[in-house]
Amino acid sequence: MILVYWYGHNMGWWGYADMAVLMAVFWVLVLGSLAALAKYLFGSRFTRAKSSSEPASPADVLASRFARGEINESEYRDRIAVLRECGTQPSTTDAVPRQTSEIELS
Numbered sequence: 001m002i003l004v005y006w007y008g009h010n011m012g013w014w015g016y017a018d019m020a021v022l023m024a025v026f027w028v029l030v031l032g033s034l035a036a037l038a039k040y041l042f043g044s045r046f047t048r049a050k051s052s053s054e055p056a057s058p059a060d061v062l063a064s065r066f067a068r069g070e071i072n073e074s075e076y077r078d079r080i081a082v083l084r085e086c087g088t089q090p091s092t093t094d095a096v097p098r099q100t101s102e103i104e105l106s
Contacts, residue, residue, distance in 0.1 A: 059080065
């Protein structure tokens, strides 16, 4: 019981300052840990959504669909023509690459 009252009944200014600093450090560590945990758990979803800073133009979307084989050449050309009619300027990717056939190779 003597150790409880070693410095008297009050802590003094240093006790309050020490308690305030340690409380601030404690809350910074708790909130930082929560933020790190949230970034670890959910960070991959948000980084994938922000991976491209600019949205792709309609012509670029068509070109990538054509490259993946989702649409054929005639669909690609028809849709590029519709984009031109609507006033959307297709990018330089609107040129369809020539496909080499077996006849050209022989």
